[in-house]
Amino acid sequence: MARTDYEEHDDSDAGHGDGPNWRRRLVTWVLAAIGLGLGFLIPYSLYLNHEVGERFDQLRWQLPTRVYGRPLELAPGLALDKRTLTTELDAAGYHPGDGVRPGTYSTEGGRWLISSRGFNDVDGPVAPRRVAVTLSGGKVSGVRDVASEKSLKAARLDPARIATLYGQKQEERRLVQLEEVPELLVTGLQAVEDRDFAHHHGLDLSGIMRAAWVNLKAGETRQGASTLTQQLARSGLLGIGAEQTWTRKFNEAIYALLIEARYDKQTILETYFNQVYLGQRGAQAIHGVAAASEFWFGRDLSDISTEQIALLVGIVRGPSYYDPRRHPERATERRNFVLGEMHETGLIDDAEYERALKAPLGVTGQPGHSANRFPAYVDLVRRQLATDYPADALVGAGLSVMSGMSPSAQAYAEGAVTSTLESLDSKNRPDLQAGLVLTDVHNGDVLAVVGSGTPSQPGFNRAIDALRPVGSLLKPFVYLLALAQPDRWSLASWVDDSPVTVALGNGKEWSPGNSDGRSHGTVRLIDALARSYNQATVRVGMQVDARRIADLIRTLAGIEAKPNPALILGSVDQSPYAMAQLYQFLASGGEIQPLHAVRGVLDADGRALNRYDTEPAPAQEGDAIAARLITLALQHTVSSGTARQLVSDGLGRLGAAGKTGTSNDSRDSWFAGYTGDHLAVVWVGNDQNEPTGLYGSTGGMRVWSSVFKRLPSAPLEVSDDGLDWQWVVGSHATDAGCAGARRFAFVAGFAPAFQSCQPPEPVYQEEERRSWRDWFGFGRDDDAREVEPQPSPQPVEVP
Known part of the structure; x- marks a missing residue:
């Protein structure tokens, strides 16, 4: 009994001690879990921070090398007609308009108002300018600077892009600085995708709640819960198209926090605008708003309208789903939603909102740029570059190859x-x-x-x-x-x-x-x-x-x-x-x-x-x-x-x-x-x-x-420098009025001796003799029968 009492007493003591022991074990487990979590999270965060430093800090996209035609130089006296000038402007991405916005032109009769875009040429930067060009008699009769009202000796227009040489990745991208992005595109993107961008630190809980409410009301996904920083982390560091897993979402969140900790908002926005994925053409991915503007609208980024800006912002949500060429109804609905957000946030007024809603999408029938439309010409470009630029050094290097190609001459030659x-x-x-x-x-x-x-x-x-x-x-x-x-x-x-x-x-x-x-x-x-x-x-x-x-x-x-x-x-x-x-x-x-x-x-x-x-x-x-x-x-x-x-x-x-x-x-x-x-x-x-x-x-x-018949070209005029023109009969110079005299050019100082018409000298017969067959049309025309006989198979050099 004693033993039993002891055992019962012992069990009773143990039961009274379970409360504090259990709490101690729970605290130990929690602390251990926290320790393990911190032990994992801190090194893992340090690892991801290192990744950000390596991959974001030194983010260098593989930019395609672009090949450009020659800039059209407009100068008084240049042989040029309306059709050719239009061909040149269209090839360079100019559009009919007011001639005030860069990349537009207007025409009235023979007077053209052209607003050029600035560009870099082989001899340095060429500033944008508005010029008035007058065509008359198949020539440029005058070029005038609109701002100064002064006549110009010449004005150069930015050239057409004729080919693109890609690197290992088929990515079309043109880098821009944040100040080159239209302000409405900057503010409109934030209004739709991340309204609290200026205040959050990578993650936005209030944005998540707002997006959930908007999507619930719409019955579909209208707004995303990811911040712009998270989207940038996803596309720039994690890569587009990978499977959405919890691990990936976790990494995305950590990346976003680390990016926000390391970089200012302007750097993040600029990187986003150059990285964002906005379309696909076969194996060629379109990245960045500048390349997307060319791809969808055939226009420079600085030249797109309110409705086109809204479409770009809308496409961010799903470039394939909202593809305006394949799904114009979806694209229009998405664009109009973005316009509504811009209007609601005061970015555009009532009149502009109503106008933009009624405007067409403004998308070109074909993509605004092609990898290589002129294979024979680009083949010659590659060959001439090969000495200084091996193939692996040329592709993906972000170079600009300035060629001599004339888009109008190429078009006329091909036709x-x-x-x-x-x-x-x-x-x-x-x-x-x-x-x-x-x-x-x-x-x-x-x-x-x-x-x-x-x-x-x-x-x-x-x-x-x-x-x-x-x-x-x-x-x-x-x-x-x-x-x-x-x-x-x-x-x-x-x-x-x-x-x-x-x-x-x-x-x-x-x-x-x-x-x-x-x-x-x-x-x-x-x-x-x-x-x-x-x-x-x-x-x-x-x-x-x-x-x-x-x-x-x-x-x-x-x-x-x-x-x-x-x-x-x-x-x-x-x-x-x-x-x-x-x-x-x-x-x-x-x-x-x-x-x-x-x-x-x-x-x-x-x-x-x-x-x-x-x-x-x-x-x-x-x-x-x-x-x-x-x-x-x-x-x-x-x-x-x-x-x-x-x-x-x-x-x-x-x-x-x-x-x-x-x-x-x-x-x-x-x-x-x-x-x-x-x-x-x-x-x-x-x-x-x-x-x-x-x-x-x-x-x-x-x-x-x-x-x-189509290419404007100046007549060929041969200079008389070093030449002496004389009328000739036989082997002597003579008077112009002599019978049978012909006028020939001689090297100065080597003209034949002069001899008067009297007395006439024998003259070699200069006309071809014709046979009886020629009189009846049987003779063969030299123009159509000029054929050189093949030489002997292995001719021997004359001693």
């Missing part, structure tokens, strides 16, 4: 290629392709490149990579070398166009004939070139020496060619780009101008890293004079030679100089021609190297003609 090939294909010539390069004769800018019959599709770039026999396109350079010897040759020199045979060695001979199968006797040198006579050209070329021809084209265009007699008739395969470089020498008046698609490269802050548009050295006097003489001969080619169809096309006003070229069996059709402003080289053929039935005048020249 000409497409329409001409379609018309030729309809005549049983399938699978035709083309390559075109168009340049500025004043500075070597490449203004347009077309690499195929479907210009917008990437692929084989025939403008650069298609190496085809150039034929007669090389003949002007044979005659250039001859005319560089004014004591031996002039445009009036007599040349024998009778059958010719060249001994190649080893018992082989080469006897090229004319395309029409006829010989033309003794002809003037200018006519031999204009009518592309092979026999006469071979005689001149053999005296000039094929080795000198090879040296010349290597010097002018880097073209490597074997110095054999066949080179005289263009036996060398080259691309349109290489031939454009060669003809640039003639078109520029004898300057050696390296062609360049890239004018310069700017860093992310707009500072010039490299420039490629340096001024070319002035032409040497002898080069300039020889180039003028050849240009006169090529103008004669257009007025009365193989390119005379251009005059019938209405392009005689341009005074263009040009040369047709056709390879054997009409496989390749070429034309190179230039005006006072532009040079274009065109090739038409097919990738199978099969006969097309086309000649230089019926293929390549048709494309050229189509371009210059």
Whole structure:
């Protein structure tokens, strides 16, 4: 019993002690839990704080490198018409309007009021300005600064973006500073997404309650409970699209508190406006309000309206769900809700609220920017940048590549290629392709490149990579070398166009004939070139020496060619780009101008890293004079030679100089021609190297003609510097009124001796003899039958 009593007594003592023991254990457990929580939370918070310091403090988005066209420089005398100016403005994202807001223009008759946006160019910043431009007679007749009312020598407009080179992530983003964001966008975003942004410290309990009440009344999610800081933490540090878990929400809250502790409100807002996700185009994500403004409205951020600002704010809630192109009803309802919030908070007045409610969404049919609309041109840009910028250093670096592309010239070139090939294909010539390069004769800018019959599709770039026999396109350079010897040759020199045979060695001979199968006797040198006579050209070329021809084209265009007699008739395969470089020498008046698609490269802050548009050295006097003489001969080619169809096309006003070229069996059709402003080289053929039935005048020249019917360009005027014009009969200078006299330009000091009309001297027959077949229309037109025979398979150099 004693033991039992003891046990009972002991149990009784234990029962009386359970209260304090239990409380002590509870306190211990709570303290342990708090200790464990703090032990975990403090180090974890320190870890997340370190993450914020590493990832937010040094937040460097991978910005795409953008490629821009050349800024349109408006100056009195510039060849320009209404259609071309509109094309240039549209390409650069200008919109019809009042001409007061940046990025807008208005027009009345020939007077244009344009409000430009500031931009960085290769020579430094260009300030925005309002200019009044007057067009008259196909030219700019005046440029005036609206603010000062002063006439200007020139005004530059910000260029069009023509391509975007992305990095590892397909993210479209353009960074802005907070002061560049419209004030209504800043305040409107806070009114809808985070009204207490200025007062909370990352988390907003009152905002959570208010959002719950708004959503309960609406029966749907109208307001989110997350603060702007939480949204920034979610997209900038945690990443968009990840699964919403409790751990993720917990991290988001801690991140928000830490961001608010480390950074001021202005920094947080600015980062938000550059990070926020606002759309998607395929694999390309649209981040930041500046990129979104271009993407949805095709406008600069500074140029968007109240209703467009409201739409941007509304899209924040769900860019896919409220996509205004796919779901305009949803987008309109969401935009109107945002407008209501702006009105309720006093950000817009009654009149503006009512106007904005009635306004359309203002979204463009197509996204405001594309990764690459001009694949052939951008291909040339990449190649020219490759020396200084490896591919991995170019993409995602936030650079601005300032190119020489003219949006209007590119549009006209693409349209000409497409329409001409379609018309030729309809005549049983399938699978035709083309390559075109168009340049500025004043500075070597490449203004347009077309690499195929479907210009917008990437692929084989025939403008650069298609190496085809150039034929007669090389003949002007044979005659250039001859005319560089004014004591031996002039445009009036007599040349024998009778059958010719060249001994190649080893018992082989080469006897090229004319395309029409006829010989033309003794002809003037200018006519031999204009009518592309092979026999006469071979005689001149053999005296000039094929080795000198090879040296010349290597010097002018880097073209490597074997110095054999066949080179005289263009036996060398080259691309349109290489031939454009060669003809640039003639078109520029004898300057050696390296062609360049890239004018310069700017860093992310707009500072010039490299420039490629340096001024070319002035032409040497002898080069300039020889180039003028050849240009006169090529103008004669257009007025009365193989390119005379251009005059019938209405392009005689341009005074263009040009040369047709056709390879054997009409496989390749070429034309190179230039005006006072532009040079274009065109090739038409097919990738199978099969006969097309086309000649230089019926293929390549048709494309050229189509371009210059639309492209404003100054007439070609040849300077008389270093030249002496004389009337000539036979081999003597004479009076203008002498029978049969023709006027020729000579190098000053090398004109032939003067002889009066009396007594008349024998004159060589300068007109071609015609056979009886010609009188009945059976003769072949030299313009359409200018074909150079292929040389021997392996011609032997003349000893």
